Amino acid sequence: MADCIDRGLDEVRAEQETLREYVQDIAAVAATLKPGEEDGAKRREKFEELAERFERTAEPIHQHMVKVMLSFSAGLFVGADTFAEIKDNLDLERWFRLPKSHERRIHGHRHAGVRIVIEGPTLVHALDAHAAHPEPFTVDDLLPYRTAREPACQHQALQRRKIMRKARSKKKRPILLADLERRYRETPYL
Known part of the structure; x- marks a missing residue:
């Protein structure tokens, strides 16, 4: 052999x-x-x-x-040594304050992804939390945030997404249109 x-x-x-x-x-x-x-x-x-x-x-x-x-x-070699502190893709995303790449490419390279659009106001802070707090978070660190609520813009984005999902559905579209028409008729005139 x-x-x-x-x-x-x-x-x-x-x-x-x-x-x-x-x-x-x-x-x-x-x-x-x-x-x-x-x-x-x-x-x-x-x-x-x-x-x-x-x-x-x-x-x-x-x-x-x-x-x-x-x-x-x-x-x-653009930027010479300006970006020397960026070692990997995660550092690059934090530098740009962008979400993770797998979330950007849920539906294609240029699509932002639904989660980013809806949870963007709170997601950016979560991705950048390591800068102000380098060690792992403890229960005591997170306890003050237990009653935190999502921002109004994030809640509105979620509601818009629900409406758009219904609008795309052939089955739910007539129900959505009837509901929107009913809401329009019930609004008081100025």
């Missing part, structure tokens, strides 16, 4: 060496993207040097890497 493995490794040794070189190249590119000891200007300079080096080779993988690197280069 060991003999078969050795023969197999001998057959692919040249390809493995080539692949190891590609992995080293990719690691070098990845190192330029990680904020660390070097500032953004030095990392950008190394990134551009790597792109130029890959462009001079005739290997298809390096040519593809150059295309990808050039397409991303415009936005990779």
Whole structure:
């Protein structure tokens, strides 16, 4: 069995060496993207040097890497070290005060999601709570909020959503229209 493995490794040794070189190249590119000891200007300079080096080779993988690197280069180092404190997507969302990405993409990349629209006034504060209170919340921390009520705008958004859901339903639409007409007739004239 060991003999078969050795023969197999001998057959692919040249390809493995080539692949190891590609992995080293990719690691070098990845190192330029990680904020660390070097500032953004030095990392950008190394990134551009790597792109130029890959462009001079005739290997298809390096040519593809150059295309990808050039397409991303415009936005990779924007803001220099202004955003160094942002380490991951959660930090980025907190920085923008946006909800979590899975909630933004409930119905597609550009759709905000129903929960964000309805619970937005209270959700933003919950997402940003870690800034003022870095340690885990205790019962004593949360006790003053036990009687808190949702804001009026959040309640109104929920009511609008219920009406719109009825309006989309072929079965409930006539009932909704009759109810709205009844409410309109009952309103006092000014």
